[in-house]
Amino acid sequence: MTECLLHTDNLEFGYKKPLTAPVSLNASAGDIICIIGRNGCGKSTLLNTLTGIKPLLSGRITLKNKDINKISLRERCRLISFVPSKPEFLSNLTVYELAAMGRSPYTNIFDNKTTDDIRIIESAIRDFNLTDFQERTLWSLSDGERQRAMICRAVIQETPVIILDEPTAFLDYYVRQKLLADLKELSDKKNKCIIFSSHDIEIAVKYATKIWFFNSHKIEEFSVEDFVNKGLLNTLTKVEEEKTQTWENLIK
Amino acid sequence: MKKKSVIIKFFVISVCLLGLIIIDLLTGFIKIPINEISNFIFHPSSVSDEYYLLLKEFRFPRMIVAILAGASLSVSGLLMQTIFRNPLAGPYVLGVSSGASLGVALIVMGGGHFAGSGTSSNLLLLLAAGTGSALILAAILAISLRVRDILSILITGILIAGVVNSIVSILQYFATEINVKSFVVWTMGSLSSVSSKDISVLWPMVSFGILLVFAFSKKLNLMLPGESFATSMGVNIKALRMLNFLAVSILTGAVTAYCGPLGFIGIAVPHVSRWIFNTSNHFILIPASILMGGVFMLCGDLLSHAFTENGILPINAITAILGAPFIIWIVIKNKKTMI
Numbered sequence: 001m002t003e004c005l006l007h008t009d010n011l012e013f014g015y016k017k018p019l020t021a022p023v024s025l026n027a028s029a030g031d032i033i034c035i036i037g038r039n040g041c042g043k044s045t046l047l048n049t050l051t052g053i054k055p056l057l058s059g060r061i062t063l064k065n066k067d068i069n070k071i072s073l074r075e076r077c078r079l080i081s082f083v084p085s086k087p088e089f090l091s092n093l094t095v096y097e098l099a100a101m102g103r104s105p106y107t108n109i110f111d112n113k114t115t116d117d118i119r120i121i122e123s124a125i126r127d128f129n130l131t132d133f134q135e136r137t138l139w140s141l142s143d144g145e146r147q148r149a150m151i152c153r154a155v156i157q158e159t160p161v162i163i164l165d166e167p168t169a170f171l172d173y174y175v176r177q178k179l180l181a182d183l184k185e186l187s188d189k190k191n192k193c194i195i196f197s198s199h200d201i202e203i204a205v206k207y208a209t210k211i212w213f214f215n216s217h218k219i220e221e222f223s224v225e226d227f228v229n230k231g232l233l234n235t236l237t238k239v240e241e242e243k244t245q246t247w248e249n250l251i252k
Numbered sequence: 253m254k255k256k257s258v259i260i261k262f263f264v265i266s267v268c269l270l271g272l273i274i275i276d277l278l279t280g281f282i283k284i285p286i287n288e289i290s291n292f293i294f295h296p297s298s299v300s301d302e303y304y305l306l307l308k309e310f311r312f313p314r315m316i317v318a319i320l321a322g323a324s325l326s327v328s329g330l331l332m333q334t335i336f337r338n339p340l341a342g343p344y345v346l347g348v349s350s351g352a353s354l355g356v357a358l359i360v361m362g363g364g365h366f367a368g369s370g371t372s373s374n375l376l377l378l379l380a381a382g383t384g385s386a387l388i389l390a391a392i393l394a395i396s397l398r399v400r401d402i403l404s405i406l407i408t409g410i411l412i413a414g415v416v417n418s419i420v421s422i423l424q425y426f427a428t429e430i431n432v433k434s435f436v437v438w439t440m441g442s443l444s445s446v447s448s449k450d451i452s453v454l455w456p457m458v459s460f461g462i463l464l465v466f467a468f469s470k471k472l473n474l475m476l477p478g479e480s481f482a483t484s485m486g487v488n489i490k491a492l493r494m495l496n497f498l499a500v501s502i503l504t505g506a507v508t509a510y511c512g513p514l515g516f517i518g519i520a521v522p523h524v525s526r527w528i529f530n531t532s533n534h535f536i537l538i539p540a541s542i543l544m545g546g547v548f549m550l551c552g553d554l555l556s557h558a559f560t561e562n563g564i565l566p567i568n569a570i571t572a573i574l575g576a577p578f579i580i581w582i583v584i585k586n587k588k589t590m591i
Contacts, residue, residue: 053483073486081484088478089337092532101474105486111470111535135254
């Protein structure tokens with residue numbers, strides 16, 4: 001019996017109006033959950049709500065059985081970490097400085113790090129093969145390297161849950177596979193719960209253990225086998241086929 | 253190794269600052285021999301009355317005001333650039349100086365009978381400038397509570413400043429020549445109109461503002477990769493913005509009330525500090541901006557004395573001439589790393 005880390009209880013989320021029917025979902029340690037759905041269906045909004053960046057509309061989110069709205073920001077950051085699809089802004093920060101930010105939920109207001117903090121930072125930087133990059137500034141990195149640095153930071157934050165918003169969006173095929181393999185290793189070794197959104201069905205099927213599927217204003221949970229066997233993939237691709245047909249008609 | 257070079261850089265800047273302090277104290281209409289300075293500090297009784305008075309009442313206050321003003325404006329500029337993620341943001345971007353100008357304009361040009369010359373009218377100007385900038389700040393804070401988007405706050409701030417400046421122009425149009433002149437002189441800025449008594453009000457405000465900034469520099473660092481990143485790292489963005497605007501208004505409001513609006517220092521110095529230390533880390537940039545702000549302002553003060561025999565050029569013009577080329581150079585040179 002694995003421990004339930006993240007739980008939503010009749011959660012409604014969105015901007016003023018809820019985007020889907022109330023959802024009750026569970027995520028446990030060791031899960032790799034891929035969120036699949038069409039553009040604009042609310043994947044990012046759901047992730048932002050789960051992370052606490054966006055206030056929820058109604059219902060409850062619990063992290064380790066604690067209501068997310070009732071714990072302090074500092075405690076929340078020790079339970080859940082977030083990797084945006086792309087940093088909104090590039091600065092002179094070095095990879096090391098970014099990685100070290102992962103310790104900020106544990107340090108005092110002057111950000112003094114203990115030897116333990118530094119050991120955690122350095123070993124994560126080694127694990128992510130970022131040693132050669134650690135003095136480079138973020139803007140000088142490629143998208144893949146930057147994404148790796150961001151994930152390294154999330155690992156340093158030592159949260160049981162890691163949420164990633166379209167981690168593969170700007171990456172090429174090989175970097176994508178490598179990234180997901182790394183995430184899988186992380187989940188296996190450190191028993192982390194990883195939740196990410198993606199448009200890449202191949203990746204979802206290959207690496208995820210569970211799928212949260214957005215379909216007609218509902219979110220349903222599937223195991224990967226069920227997802228494939230029930231032919232739900234077609235609901236995604238069917239629309240594409242219809243579209244191509246209408247385009248073909250247009251050309252005629 | 254990086255730590256070592258940071259310490260060396262801080263040491264060099266501190267030495268420069270100390271050198272400029274001494275030069276600033278020595279030069280002026282009356283030249284003071286260098287040994288009188290150490291005498292003034294260690295054996296005040298051995299200094300001749302003339303030098304003692306000059307140092308105590310004029311040179312020291314002017315030097316201290318220059319450093320306080322430079323430090324406050326630079327730190328404020330740094331905060332605004334980080335919060336607005338805009339390399340051209342500065343301490344005055346939200347209209348703090350316009351508010352102060354309006355207050356002063358109302359006193360000088362609106363009610364002509366106040367504008368005598370004496371300590372009471374000085375105090376009145378101070379109050380007017382302080383109230384003006386505080387009112388503008390209150391408006392901005394009210395807006396920032398309601399509006400989430402930082403760009404909207406920036407645009408609103410600039411527009412409010414525009415409106416306020418227009419009101420000042422209207423006042424100028426109707427005012428008498430003499431009053432307009434005394435207002436224009438205030439806008440030119442001055443470091444020497446501050447007495448040693450005023451400093452005892454100025455420095456606690458500046459130190460309070462700077463301490464406040466130090467207390468949230470960790471959060472400012474977390475703001476660097478973006479606002480949603482910061483939120484996910486446990487930063488309460490709205491609270492941070494409010495604290496930040498509060499600190500900036502205390503720092504800038506106090507300096508502007510005493511010295512008038514001093515342009516460009518607040519935009520240029522954070523860029524220069526970033527360039528010297530090649531970092532965005534606020535734990536380094538804040539002390540660096542404090543020191544570099546002092547260095548810049550003292551240079552400005554020295555230059556304002558250097559060209560005239562017994563007068564002072566307007567410090568606002570000097571800081572612009574000093575600051576603007578730095579901004580242009582840095583903006584052209586480092587396209588990618590402006591914050």
